[in-house]
Amino acid sequence: MRDVRRASGLSQRALADRIGVDTQTIKRLEGGVGSVATLIAAMTALNFRATGVGRGSSLSEQLRDCRSKRAWSLEQVAAKTGLSRTTVASLERGGGSVASLVKVLAVLAPNARRQAPERSYWGQGDRADRDSRFTPPDFMDDIYTAFGAVDLDPCADVRSPVIANRRILVSEGGDGLVEDWFGGLAYVNPPFSNMLAWLRRAYEQWRVGNVRTVVCLVPVRTDSAFFHDTLIAEADIFLLQGRVKFLSPQGKSQHTPFSLMVVTLGTTAEQRRRYAELASGHWLARI
Template sequence: MDIGPAIRRTRKSVGLTQGEVAALAGVSRQAVVLLEQGGGRMSTLAKVGPHIGFRIIGLANGDNPAAQVQAARRQRKMTQQGVASRAGISVPTVRAVESGTASMAALTSVLAVLAPKAREAMLVRAHWQERRDVRFTPPEVVEWVLASFGPIALDPAGDPRSFVPAERVLTEADDGLATRWSGRLAFVNPPFSDLTRWIGRCCDAWDRQEVEMIVGLFPARTETTTFRERVFGVADVLLMPRRLSFYDEHRTKMFPAPFALMVCIWGADRDRVLDFAGRTGALVLWASDAAKAPSTGHDGETGSFPKA
């Protein structure tokens, strides 16, 4: 298995740049570049892999490559000495691979012995390729939104097959980017392939007072100019504590999203936001009071993060 190109293909399939993956994983961009060249350390792969949905198939079951290697060796009734001899590496190096502390080169050598036909998983890529935007909001998220904020008046990026019970649904043919929004509450789970324009559209709808409240579910792309200049400090931002499993066009549950998610909320009073945060376990980054409508302004309190 040529693991470097496999990592690169998986990363590109979810529409993330090397810099974006680095930011999500808490590593340097150069570390990601090195991984995609087949170098670096398994410890870096352990940080990067969950954010791009990287999995090795054709090896053995396990939560990570280190566990898979150990399981595969035992299934094949091989000793660490036997693997080391055939891979041309030392026994301590095999132990390091099985503990996840070895180099990527050592992992490649071991894979060549244990699973020469191993490859990266295709299923996550099939669900998360950039051009596939039929991705319905999980029913539990819809229930949390309804419980905390009330009935949904508008779904501007909607689909009649989704779980969102909006009074008005704008489909792709209706073009929610161009059509004027209306109603008390708009819930937005947009096509992630056009994320920047949809977040900008939410900002425009709020600025123009087209709706009273907006709840948007987005990838946590906090490094973008749109987020930094138009969302942060204006909307309350909730950082979700875990990856969500969306649903496909057949209402079949998909693999968990290989990236972090955030919920951006414009116009809701603090009690409603806190209620939603309590239901989801999300961390709240509060908007500045100056950005809120007069009826929803509050004094600062412990735990808030106002815009500087």
């Protein structure tokens, strides 16, 4: 909490003013003492989100989600933490003390940590390295189930787990920005450093009928004229909730530090409905 507050350039007094408490309360909170209600208010003010806890818009909702995923009753959590059932129930409603919360987190979500602040780049590494992040198999499973088998990966990589009937590989002299695409479904997770060129290419190849359907996984960058003049009218766009854990060339999983969207061309309403059942997020309404 202290680190996040300092990184936000706020004094204890300024944070206290923002959430309507006195400075002493913030001091105590940063020492691990206080109420969960104040903690949640401070987290909201600092845009401090926890990850590794479960889904929900507040820490208490996340706790509830985490417990139900583990299929534990309130009594079981109480027994594991040495707290009363009432205290555990109260934490899940945003009540209770930080000390009790810490005990519950240790049992329910030992990997809980602060979600990294959003940034618009992958971070360390040269461009080739940053562009080599592979779609994880669990993300692809939802794509295959909702949209069918992938015919073409036009920006493939031999290290990627994406299953496609045909792959265009730079390592074999291919170039997905030059070669014609073809087939039913093209799945495109492009080098993000050149995202716009790939979205244009996907659109052109779909427009001329070389591919029937395109599904692209890209960062939510919507400032281009191309996005507003063309894609917004013709693509169906799914805004993903949470961050996707991509695979690095070293085989490590790494959450994107930025938000992602799935841009689809030529998908059917039935396919989109199925995808929304599987993935967390929302289709942008087209009016």
